[in-house]
Amino acid sequence: MAPRNKGTYIALATPLVVLTVLLVYPVVSVIFRGLTAGAGMTFTDTVIFNWPYLEFTIFQAILSTIMSLLVGLPGAMLLARLKFKGKNIVRALIITPFVLPPIVVVIGFLQMFGQYGVIDSFLMWALRSGSSVLNLATDIPGIILAHTFYNVPLVILLVSASMERMNPEIEEAAEILGADSLQRFQRITLPHIMPSLIAATILTFLFCFMSFPIVLAFGHGSYRTIEVQIWNAFRWADYGQASSLVLIQILFTLTLALAYSRLARSSDGARGPTSSIKTSSLSSYRPTEVIMIILYFAAMLILVVGPIASIFRAAFFDPIAQRYTLDGFRYIFSGEAGGGLRPLINSLFYSSLATLLSVGLGIPLAYAHGSKTRFLRPLSSIMVLLPLGISSITVAYGLMTAIAVPTGLNINPWPIIVLAQTVIGLPFTTRSIEISRRSIDPLLIEQADALGASRLQRLFFVELPLLAPGILVGAVFAFAMAIGEMSATLFIALPQNFTLAVAIYDNLGVRKFVEAGASALILMVACIVAFLAMEKVSEESVGGILKW
Template identity: 60%
Template sequence: MKSQNVLAHLILYSPVVLLACFLIYPVSAVIIRGIVSGLGTSITNVLSSPVTLNAVSFSAYQAAISTLAAVVLGLPGAYLLARLRFGGKSVVRAAMVIPFVLPPIVVVVGFLQMFGPYGFVDSFVMAITGSNTSVVNLASGITGIVLAHAFYNAPLVILMVSASLERLSPDIEESAEILGASSIQKLRRIILPHILPALLASAILTYLFCFTSFPIVLALGGGAYSTLEVRIWIAFRIFDYGAASSLALVQILITIALAFSYYRLGGSRNYTIAPTSRIKQVGIDEIGGRHALLAVLYVVLLLVLVAGPIVAIVRAAVYDPVTEVYTWAGFASLLSAGLGGGLIPLVNSVFYAGTSTVLAVVLGLPLAYLHRRPGFTSSTLSSLTAFLPLGVSAITLAYGLMLCVVVPLGLSVNPWPAIVLAQTMIGLPFSARSIEIALRNIDPALLDQADLLGASRLQKLFFVELPLLAPGILVGAVFAFAMAIGEMSATYFIALPQNFTLTVAIYQDLGVRKFVEAGAAALVLVAVCLIAFLVIDKVTGKQSGGVL
């Protein structure tokens, strides 16, 4: 019995140990290296340089503007999703998950085709004005960065705030109406205070994602716009390890503060799950002509911003803007194993994502059980362990893995294990979260009945709990796979040419104007993400997004 308890504890706490080895230790090494570099004048020189100050200020500025844009775009959608009653509502809610599983570099391809020079929007304006040259370019510079970030994060605001708003009891509103409260007074004194925690949590999470954004800023910002994330990557590439460590130290402190703020606001709550709606809902035909028109216009705007880039990728896969012809050359390149072909990146993507998904699920399962164990220590430890990867940028994690795994283990010639580890750390919060939600929904009476029938602990696990956990495990695996196959930041930091994945290949294709090849690879990733969305929607129904 004692040996069984020891084994159970080893299994339960194994994710904590592994995260300590491959997340906390590498990040700590970066912090220590940054502090040690600062014992001289390195950190002072780095942090006081105009380049660093510009990177810090631009990181904060673009993240603030992007967060504001996401909140402004998302709040009306959250209100409509919570307040209106219409057919297909569960599908709309589930569709909000799609941007989270779309790789950022795929978003870049879609935005260039939709909002860039000679894209859909620009072509429409050119046709109206009769111009032969590009008129509108919304996919570069600060405008492109903010729009792409709003596309990525407005659905997050919609999901979190609408789920919170749907929990508002209609009795409170009815009491306010009886007391003569106007619509403005209800909004200011009831609705806003109720949704404020969810709104703040979504804003902090959005700011964190935008602050640590790498592919979007790198591809759309160009050389004129550099965030801390980009500067760390550049410093490492030019072998200025002291500067890279110092910059990473600053970024770690900022991201940990943001992540802690999110956690304190109740980031572990199920803001994105609204199993039962309590708020008073109305049909779209009951809100009046003017309000209905505004709702329709908003939905059209949201569709253009969210669905437009995805549709544009389909055209990008078969239309070459350089030769102005439709071609299947992009897909042919994906099957080419030669130099510059897409077969090796495609195989790498599937292999790395598959391996990391298995690891994320294997680690997520005991982590979910650890979270459900009674006692403050186990629950807190598991929550922090599962949440910690969200508070560490992919570039900082990759830098730490280079210092603590790649170099010491002699993997510099072929560092693919470090890529798998990075992708595992990124996917682990999603797998652990989905499994923990499924575990919470198991009826304790079923376990009690198994005990009465004399089932052992292993029998309960394999014949009762795991079958009931299967949907949650599947959702976690799908999320982890989608996150891994779309990961670019850590992979690009660590990989050598033979380790490049589809996301890295897309970025390189864009750099050498191989647009149709980039479009074809992006379409493959979109297909993977759409399949992931369909699986999640099928398994979870209206609770889609609960792992976010």
């Protein structure tokens, strides 16, 4: 092997080796330990005992997916076909829930739909009732509503992006031939958007299947998913049960992730120019249609904007004392026990390091994913998919037992938190860089080679500058995911390692609602600023990353 090729292979294989050490080895060791140590339940006992939780996991994921599709499809069609001022603002508002940490969503839903929340308070006033009238932020309604809030943006963006690429001449020809709107939808629009619709369905189901903070907060222990049971099994040191549940979960999630990956690859070559669909203004619709459109946007305003706006109320309104206060921010910016700036500083420090590591691993991993080498491409594809299909709790426990304990890092496990956040955000960072890499004109590379540039010169002076938008988008995305990550951090962190997300959950548990609300507001602002920066940097930041 030539030294030049050898150096390239080493560079491309480095992230695969790192992921093997940080992900594959810890997870395999956890599963092996649980299944062979004879501790806890056997695999058969685990399946029998956890069958109701597996049923509920699938049930809530299916119901959440159906709700997300029912709410999201009309929005996708309107966003693609309707022409109106402020369309970019509406698109940005729709995207916002997707970048919010789950624990922030919990705060928003409690304030908007929960007991003594905005809607409940209005109903109490309207009905002149002294007690709570409506509480949707609890049990199954809370879980399904929160999952719908989270995944409707995914459905709208994927499907509307597909619709915008439709050739308007096909629809015009069908209209000339006498096809009505329903026939055009069934025979032209639906077949065209079907790949993106299937992709949105798979991703929504996958995210709902692996949901943890939302189920933990709204389920109150009565409603548990497999992810929550994995958490409980590790806490109870029932490694046999935990390992069996991890295997069951991986079987489900990796099957779905592989199906989505194949679908994404098969549709990559079919992408045409965007914004070619015929659009029309609101005045071209019939009065009844206009009313339906207005009602839909009003409902979306309540579902999507309501919880976000309610986080501002949560930061200042104490539901126990029934008054507005600045105590939440005093708690954060003071040295009060359990409060102070430490969670905020930890969040910024850990997420910044995780961002640097994600980008450092994501660049060679994106090149390996696009490599023509027989083993690099499929192996990198599998490695990129693994974090999506493995429980964050499992990743955290594996890192603690396989790396932290042998090295003594369990005494102060902040490096393990950074590594867990890096692994969790890496698939999205890699995807954004890979999309940017595919957009590079091959002629520029050929010209650099013709001018005698070495491989390193070509990389640093030609390719990396062209990759800069994708790298920056990936970095911002990694930062937003890391700063809002709760599942793995909650499992790993000692009190001195608490981040804002963990502090919010901890405050909710002891009914410090205004303190949790103030932390949630800071975290939400950080994520929205990161998202706006991501939007500013690249036009592909929404369509490209979410299509992963």
